[in-house]
Amino acid sequence: MGASDSIQQGRSTFLEEMTETSHILHHSTSRSLVIIDELGRGTSTHDGVAIAYAALQNLLHHKKCLVLFVTHYPKVADITKEFPVSAGVYHVSYLTSHKTPSFSVPKSSQDVIYLYKLVPGIAESSFGFKVAQLAQIPLSCIARATEMGVWLEEI
The missing domain is CATH 3.40.50.300 (P-loop containing nucleotide triphosphate hydrolases)
Structure with missing residues (x-):
C-alpha cells in the first residue's frame, strides 16, 4: 500500500x-x-x-x-x-440521488453518499466523474469524459 x-x-x-x-x-x-x-x-x-x-x-x-x-x-x-x-467479494455501500444508474443522468450530477459499510457483491457503478467534479476538474472536461464513458460502456 x-x-x-x-x-x-x-x-x-x-x-x-x-x-x-x-x-x-x-x-x-x-x-x-x-x-x-x-x-x-x-x-x-x-x-x-x-x-x-x-x-x-x-x-x-x-x-x-x-x-x-x-x-x-x-x-x-x-x-x-x-x-x-x-x-x-464486497464493496463499500453507497446511496445516490438517482435510484437506477442511467445514461440519461450523468454520473457527475448524481449526489453520492458513501455509507462506510461493506456489503456483498461488486459495486454496480463507479463515481470517478463525481470525484473529478469534487476535485474541481473543469466542467467541460468532465462533460467530455462523461460522453466518452457512455461511448465506452456502449462498445
Whole structure:
C-alpha cells in the first residue's frame, strides 16, 4: 500500500509495486495477513488485471494466507469461482440521488453518499466523474469524459 516511485534510481511506481508484490509472494506464509491495494495500476488494463488475478490466486492457492485485496478490476472478482469457500467479494455501500444508474443522468450530477459499510457483491457503478467534479476538474472536461464513458460502456 502506498507505493511511490524512486525516479532518481530509475524505478517507477509500478516497478516499486511489483518489487513489493514479489517480496510478499516470496515471504508470506499461511500465518500472514496480506493487504494489497490496487495492484496492477501503471500498466495496460489487461496486464494489470492479469497480474492482480495471478498474485491473488498465488496467495490463496499456495500461501493460503488471509488476504484483503482491494481492486477496481471487476474481473478479479471471478476468483470466487475458483475459491468459492475462501474468497468473497464486497464493496463499500453507497446511496445516490438517482435510484437506477442511467445514461440519461450523468454520473457527475448524481449526489453520492458513501455509507462506510461493506456489503456483498461488486459495486454496480463507479463515481470517478463525481470525484473529478469534487476535485474541481473543469466542467467541460468532465462533460467530455462523461460522453466518452457512455461511448465506452456502449462498445
